[in-house]
Amino acid sequence: MSKKETLLDLLLSDPQEFVSGEEISRRLSVSRTAVWKQINKLREAGYEFEAVPHKGYRIVSKPERIDALLLVKTLKTKTIGQNLKVLDSTVSTQEEARELAEAGAPEGTLVIAEEQTGGKGRMGRKWFSPKGKGISMSMVLRPKQPMHYMPQLTLLTGVAVCRAVRRVTGVMAGMKWPNDLLVDGRKISGILLESATEDEYVRYCIAGIGISANQDHEDYPEELKPIATSLKIEKGEKIDRIQLIAAIWEEFEALYALYQQEGFAPIASLWEALSVTLGKTVNVTIASGPVTGKAEKLDPSGALLVVTEDGRRVPVFSGDVELGR
Numbered sequence: 001m002s003k004k005e006t007l008l009d010l011l012l013s014d015p016q017e018f019v020s021g022e023e024i025s026r027r028l029s030v031s032r033t034a035v036w037k038q039i040n041k042l043r044e045a046g047y048e049f050e051a052v053p054h055k056g057y058r059i060v061s062k063p064e065r066i067d068a069l070l071l072v073k074t075l076k077t078k079t080i081g082q083n084l085k086v087l088d089s090t091v092s093t094q095e096e097a098r099e100l101a102e103a104g105a106p107e108g109t110l111v112i113a114e115e116q117t118g119g120k121g122r123m124g125r126k127w128f129s130p131k132g133k134g135i136s137m138s139m140v141l142r143p144k145q146p147m148h149y150m151p152q153l154t155l156l157t158g159v160a161v162c163r164a165v166r167r168v169t170g171v172m173a174g175m176k177w178p179n180d181l182l183v184d185g186r187k188i189s190g191i192l193l194e195s196a197t198e199d200e201y202v203r204y205c206i207a208g209i210g211i212s213a214n215q216d217h218e219d220y221p222e223e224l225k226p227i228a229t230s231l232k233i234e235k236g237e238k239i240d241r242i243q244l245i246a247a248i249w250e251e252f253e254a255l256y257a258l259y260q261q262e263g264f265a266p267i268a269s270l271w272e273a274l275s276v277t278l279g280k281t282v283n284v285t286i287a288s289g290p291v292t293g294k295a296e297k298l299d300p301s302g303a304l305l306v307v308t309e310d311g312r313r314v315p316v317f318s319g320d321v322e323l324g325r
Contacts, residue, residue, distance in 0.1 A: 048060040048062075066241055080110060094206050097138035115136075139207045144202075147202055149301075151318075152301070157191050167247055168247045169244065178302075188229055214241070
């Protein structure tokens with residue numbers, strides 16, 4: 001057993017009682033300086049301590065981690081998560097999953113991280129993910145389909161996340177086209193699908209999902225507070241991240257099978273039922289310039305059909321949608 005684990009055992013054996021530095025030093029056969037260094041390492045890992053002179057240390061709170069073994073037991077999927085990598089910290093789960101995909105990892109390979117130091121959303125934006133509170137994960141997909149169908153998989157992923165959030169937490173999130181989950185206009189989740197192609201066909205794609213699960217108001221920088229929220233804030237209590245992760249991939253696997261059997265139409269219907277975009281006036285900039293109109297429905301490709309004031313139906317394939325009334 002490592003010294004860090006032994007120190008934790010000492011401090012967790014009776015959480016209400018203080019353990020003196022002298023006692024820790026004696027039990028671990030290390031110096032008082034080494035004890036202090038180990039305490040600081042645990043602090044960096046998310047543990048909080050009360051330290052009282054002449055009494056010692058006791059743990060006030062410990063980080064809630066995503067336990068890989070518990071997640072494997074909780075998942076009811078056939079392929080997703082059979083290959084699982086849970087990281088304490090990484091630059092980006094997308095990059096981790098991409099490396100695995102390039103090395104031949106099978107469909108369903110899943111990467112989850114407690115912290116991303118360089119997580120990103122659409123259009124290169126940074127994704128805010130403080131350690132141990134959110135959900136940051138990426139999954140390898142190997143769909144046998146042309147590149148131009150990829151927007152459909154983005155919408156499918158959004159439906160899976162939205163259905164799981166509603167089922168597990170009761171928070172009534174809705175879909176903003178193409179890839180955001182909102183609660184009362186504030187973002188709780190973003191989805192990013194990135195593909196590697198060959199001859200216009202997809203070699204593999206990486207489905208990335210970021211969810212603000214257990215962030216508190218004070219966790220957000222000032223510029224995000226008006227536009228972002230978390231499931232904990234909305235529900236008023238902590239979210240079981242493992243249960244939510246398992247539910248998302250169960251929903252995804254079922255929807256993906258449906259998509260492969262029946263095509264995009266049933267997925268489009270599910271997305272439209274969860275949408276907070278349809279029926280609203282939207283502003284979006286496309287290649288030919290800005291478009292303003294009412295979001296009507298999805299077209300068969302997954303594009304958003306916007307009806308302008310002069311009656312034109314403009315398909316929007318990508319871009320940032322601003323919602324009006």
